[in-house]
Amino acid sequence: DIKDVGHKYYLELELEDVLDKDSTVNCTAEVLYHLGNKNIAPDVQFTLEGELKSTEEADHVFYTRIRSLEKELVAENIPDSHGHVPPELEPLHLLAWVASGYLVWQNSTENTQLQLAQIKHVKQVKRSDEYLQFDYVVLLHEMVSQEIIPWEMTVLWHPRDGVQVTWNSRQPGHTSG
């Protein structure tokens, strides 16, 4: 508890590679939730004790595949109602996961717990530059209120630069109708 500033948490985490459960990396982090203004994202500092695996080859395959598509990719409901993700859409799922991590970070307080519940809709937008662009509508699940929150985001990606969320907009509620 830091007087007049906020609450700081010291964390020791074990990161597990989603694509290889046996591969783990330890991590320490400090998270500062600011007092008062709930519109400021918490400060996060972290240190990785070890290295993350290289994904160069898979990145290259995905990048080339998308760039060579004639029609812009469109997909919905990932995973589907039965939890299934078609293998060719798995990279889009992972990308959404990472990008929603940004949304979660920017919108978290000590009283929220946000998770990506589902990709409602994703559309590729072809660009004249080297970046891949995907416009997503994702559904975030907030554990305490149990609400499902639709959120639009524009995600840019390039093997060299990684993920960027260049625009996002929280949508009015998942209807109670």
Place this chain on the structure above:
Amino acid sequence: DQVLHIVPETFQQVQHLQLLHSILLLDLWKPLMPEDITAGEDLHIRVPAPLVHEVKESLDQHMISYRVLIPDVQELVDQSMPRERSSHKQVQEGYVYTQYHPMEEIYEWMTQIQNNYSELVTQHFLGMTFENRPMYYLQISQPSNKPKKIIWMDCGIHAREWISPAFCQWFVKEILQNYKSDPKIRGFLQNLDLYVLPVLNIDGYMYSWKTDRLWRKNRSPYTNGTCYGVDLNRNFNSSWGSIGVSFDCSSDVFCGSEPESEPETRAVAQFIRRKKSDIACFLTIHSYGQLILTPYGSTTEPPRNNEELMQVGKKAAAALRGKYGTIYKVGPSSLILYNNSGSSRDWAHMIGIPLSYTFELRDNGTYGFLLPADQIQPTCEETM
């Protein structure tokens, strides 16, 4: 339906076959067009089941010899396709416990289970949902003279938590299929009756299949029909409306207009109240989070038998972890999850049921409510 192989010998036979085809609207497989039927050439024709007898009689009358090429077309079709969702499925051998099932199939499953295990299982009516659907629970009971304590388990109080009803069905199957061979099961059924409600929030569950996969509440209308659904797990009479709820229908934790305002809540509560002195343990199954929650959600004040609750809960978590290494945390809802009031678990404990638990099954958020069907088996096996 049968497919017949015929080689017409004369022109008159050809004509007769063409006549049969046009009058009875038979299905020519070879040749494709009736005008191509030729003496001395193979003819394959599919005859719908109700016409088989008549067609064969007619062929006999005209001295046209035939051979049955395919005695049962449907059988071949079934063999060649993966098991499709069909309401004519043989439930005992055919019921796929590693898939999620819509409500219609769960109703049929209950009937089949009662039929197939009638010495142990009886289906009982509990009440009606808001949309007028019957709620049934299964009683698994070894016939005996002595009075037995009851373990109650309900699944599917929240519509989107599909792994929960899947678990209840799995649980029933495991107990019944292994009753004869497993002395442990026979042992505890000597002293205990199991009451299992596979889907509590039937209307909500159906809505999550047809319209909105992430729906949580029931389907009763409020605010002049402009808003739907009460969170049934905030609607019980345990510190109702005090914390962790909303009085706004548009919220996913709307607690209703008063305790037990919902027919589904009332159906369960009335039954449990009646039987409470015989109920040793109350279990309510949810997802996700991998938690075994003890009372209370509405206060951090520990229940009188907190030590016992924690001890039993921790044993359960250890047994669960022993199967696939899945970690479940154990503790009061108010401490390890969030504050809430009006939960069925808290209410059951408050009216005197000593062991009352909420299970939050897999996972931890990776797939959340959309748990892939291939995790049904490991989730259920470890939870057994």
